[in-house]
Amino acid sequence: MWIALVITHGLLAFFLLGAITHQVVSVWAPVRAGAAHFVARFRAVGSANYANAIIVLYLVTAALGAFIYTNYRITARLTLEQGRYWKSFGAFEIKEHLIAIGLATLPAYWYFWRQPLDEADSSTRKLLTALLAFIVWWAFLAGHIANNIRGLGT
Amino acid sequence: MSASSVKKSGEKNSRRFRVFAITFAAVYAAVYYIALSNNWPLFSYGPAVGEWTLFNHAASDGPTMYWYGWIATAAIAAAVVGLIASFVAESLGRKLWSGLAWLIPVCAIAAVFHLLGGYFTH
Numbered sequence: 001m002w003i004a005l006v007i008t009h010g011l012l013a014f015f016l017l018g019a020i021t022h023q024v025v026s027v028w029a030p031v032r033a034g035a036a037h038f039v040a041r042f043r044a045v046g047s048a049n050y051a052n053a054i055i056v057l058y059l060v061t062a063a064l065g066a067f068i069y070t071n072y073r074i075t076a077r078l079t080l081e082q083g084r085y086w087k088s089f090g091a092f093e094i095k096e097h098l099i100a101i102g103l104a105t106l107p108a109y110w111y112f113w114r115q116p117l118d119e120a121d122s123s124t125r126k127l128l129t130a131l132l133a134f135i136v137w138w139a140f141l142a143g144h145i146a147n148n149i150r151g152l153g154t
Numbered sequence: 155m156s157a158s159s160v161k162k163s164g165e166k167n168s169r170r171f172r173v174f175a176i177t178f179a180a181v182y183a184a185v186y187y188i189a190l191s192n193n194w195p196l197f198s199y200g201p202a203v204g205e206w207t208l209f210n211h212a213a214s215d216g217p218t219m220y221w222y223g224w225i226a227t228a229a230i231a232a233a234v235v236g237l238i239a240s241f242v243a244e245s246l247g248r249k250l251w252s253g254l255a256w257l258i259p260v261c262a263i264a265a266v267f268h269l270l271g272g273y274f275t276h
Contacts, residue, residue: 066222070201073217090273097190097266100225101259104182104232108175108255124252131256135263 002071006147009064016057017140023050024133027126051113054132055106062099065143069096076150085149091142102135172250174240179255182232183262186224191269195223196230 080089105128112118112125189195198220199206200213212218243250 069221070199070219073201073219077217086273090270093270093273094266096221097186097270098263100221100228101183101186101262101266103225104186104228105179105255105259107171108179108252111172111175112252112255121252124255127253127256131259 002068005064005068009061009068010143010147012057012061012064013136013140013143016054016061017136019050019054019057020129020133020136023054024129027129048113048115048117051110055110058102058106058132058136062103065099072146076146079150080146083149088142088145088149091138092146095139095142098135099139102132105131170240172252173243174236176250176252176255177239178232178236180258181235182228183259185231186228187262187265187269189224189227190266193220194227195220196226197223199223 077089077092080092108124109128109132112121112128117125193210195210197206197208198211198213198218199222200216200218202216203213205213207213210220210223
């Protein structure tokens with residue numbers, strides 16, 4: 001069961017990573033004219049449309065991660081400690097704190113992405129989005145590295 | 155109820171939620187870091203034995219998890235302060251700098267990196 005949950009957690013994190021990356025790129029480097037090539041089209045998405053999906057994906061991914069964490073604590077973490085993978089261990093420790101801090105920014109993130117968007121809050125909107133993107137990228141990479149060290153079902 | 159009073163009520167709630175959301179993000183981040191660095195969880199959990207205990211107590215066997223407890227400590231403190239602020243300081247509305255919603259979390263994250271930096275110099 002734990003392996004299925006870890007894979008599901010990874011897939012949800014992957015969707016979240018895609019959504020937040022689309023959004024952060026489109027708010028920091030928006031395309032003004034018609035999108036001509038792949039990178040321009042990537043930047044040209046309607047960033048406001050992603051906000052609710054990102055909130056739901058963040059909550060579901062974090063909740064599933066919090067559940068799996070109980071198993072990680074008594075299995076995979078011991079592997080990291082015994083193998084003295086301190087950098088990966090530390091990255092995973094930081095991941096849990098970043099996710100926890102990111103959770104509390106979601107109400108503000110939702111508020112500042114509400115339609116119609118208030119131009120007076122555009123810098124806050126951009127910085128909150130960048131902060132969440134940093135958290136999601138860190139969490140994805142730290143989780144991926146820790147998982148690669150331990151392996152599935154070993 | 156007239157359309158204008160419904161609109162006014164909606165704007166008032168929106169101002170209140172704005173104050174709550176900014177305050178919640180800022181207070182939560184600060185309290186989370188304080189709870190983490192001082193180990194002040196609201197409760198502890200022993201995953202090997204499935205044991206929940208109030209505050210900071212080591213599990214009877216195996217490791218103890220405090221992460222859920224730190225989140226609970228910070229969430230309750232931030233919710234209380236956020237609710238009080240949203241009603242008391244509703245008039246702050248637009249005056250409350252919205253940047254606090256990302257600045258305090260960024261500072262808390264920097265402090266977490268500093269606190270756990272030892273893992274990267276092992």
